Amino acid sequence: MNEFKKTPTIQDVARVAQVSSATVSRALTSPERVSEATRERITEAVLATGYTVNQMARSLRLRAAKTILIAIPNIGNPFYSTILDAVVQDAAERGYGVLVANRLGGDPTRGLKDYFYSNRADGLLLFDASLDLEALQDLPLVRGNRPLVLSCDDIPDAPLDMVMTDNREAVETAVQHLIGLGHTKIGTVRSRTTPNVPSERHAGFELAMQRAGLPIRQEWVWQGDHAIAGGIAAAESWLALDERPTALFCGNDETAIGFISRLRRAGVECPRDVSVIGFDDIAVAEHLSPALTTMRQPRHQMGKVATALLLDILEGPAGERPPIRHVLKSELVIRTSTSAPPA
Amino acid sequence: MNEFKKTPTIQDVARVAQVSSATVSRALTSPERVSEATRERITEAVLATGYTVNQMARSLRLRAAKTILIAIPNIGNPFYSTILDAVVQDAAERGYGVLVANRLGGDPTRGLKDYFYSNRADGLLLFDASLDLEALQDLPLVRGNRPLVLSCDDIPDAPLDMVMTDNREAVETAVQHLIGLGHTKIGTVRSRTTPNVPSERHAGFELAMQRAGLPIRQEWVWQGDHAIAGGIAAAESWLALDERPTALFCGNDETAIGFISRLRRAGVECPRDVSVIGFDDIAVAEHLSPALTTMRQPRHQMGKVATALLLDILEGPAGERPPIRHVLKSELVIRTSTSAPPA
DNA sequence: CTGAAAGCGCTAACAC
């Protein structure tokens, strides 16, 4: 209505409704503490003035930003963007905004610290396992109520609240699938891992191989980057090998896509010449040719569970408490990129 | 240091540096307005206290949240997540946080309004063309300085600041590519479009067909959903046809992926039996089998340009001005999903 | 060049 007046405040509403600003505030946040009649007058006044709360003022007063920060290593990766989708949805439903962080310059924790110290976010959802855990301890939030939920797969015993998947078992299942098909020469493209922390996924690989009495040959273990490029590099290395593995476990689906694609260009067919199993089950996996066998990760659920946990912590009582840990189940999805080894 | 004290304020710094809080504030925001000596004392005091600014208080005072809001129809789609990546990066470099919005309940603009009316965000990056433009006019920001940048492809002459690609030409190029290969029976899976606004992409399709003197057959025009499912549905419809188009233009890459995949299950091979061209060039496109011919959209650049434009508007002078429009170029990427029609 | 003081819009004691 008032095109040229500044945005209405709680005072304006109070004036129109003929009450004090405190009463308006009460009517807004806990309506039951206000009489029926005044509540109605206030509701009308809100409508008449076009009032909406100023979240900044409220946050300053309440010392709560009603905002959470999410740190993701690679937003462009469909795996993470699905998680983000779930987080935004669920946070919004509980009245929280979601700020997206990225790495700033050299120190990856730098940006995160800034957000917290500046009171822009109340809690942190950390999906980036490649951050240095030591540096994390510096975050103010790690003390006390600890509004930080970590969701990654390579820090199994950090004293933090976590949402993770059953990685070690998942990889075991994947490798057992290959072994069950008759493969004995099995390689892997390792996923990226947290500095100075042994990789859970790789541990699962070693375990499965060991149990089956199969050797792990270092020239069949490649370091990936969780992206297509890493799969391509591994494929080129594979092609140069004298003795090649007949099956490959890839740390994620993009890696598998790059590997299969590069091999095809060289005339090597999957699964005829080499079986490949991925990890994640991103949306395109089932539509590839060959359709990708993979371990499905409950990404959407990961986002939901992590959000719920963080918001419960934020809204729950302060004080020391033991860390909470959710472990979600992965699932083997058998498609056509894996088969018995060539004769 | 002070584990149990509340976070330090500007007052604490002032006390330690033996100056007034006003001087600390000045030293922080415009150091040149403070004498060398005091500036140094203040710098030391900041370090000693571990002070960081409280963004909430600053925002309340300055009436600026230093935050932008980005609205994306589908975060899970790699096309949008790449844009988001660029936006977060560039916004952070200029000191802005990025809030991610999603649709809340029935009224899609509802959530957006809330963010603005509540002063949580200073500007809006709108990548969601499916919002109702009329409703958009209600947003307070559309008046005056108009801190809203729209980036989509189907509202060519809205009086708004926009970043778009040369859609009509891009689709023309795509269709001409098919025609150049010898196709005359060409169908399309239309992309989703803004309600009540004619689709630019479809207009490009019609134009190219018309120029080549080719008829547009309605049974060869399918409505997609910008996702794999839409491509699958179109494929099933295609399979049921008596007379089938030999080439298909898809509104985006996921649609093409779904289409090709579903056809393959039915024994129909691309490009042997039907040529398919996509739109976007998402990362996997070149690694598919067949590798997807597509129109590459400069997604990263779209994010960067849109962010720069919005922040320039926010930080520039207020007042009326003509709308700004950036048009970015698409690029035909020929791969193997398109070939001459079957004999 | 610096300090005092006001106030951004809101909520929470504390009165009545």
Added chain:
DNA sequence: GTGTTAGCGCTTTCAG
């Protein structure tokens, strides 16, 4: 059930 008042942490006149 409602009003008064103070203050969250910051910036910005206005004096000096």
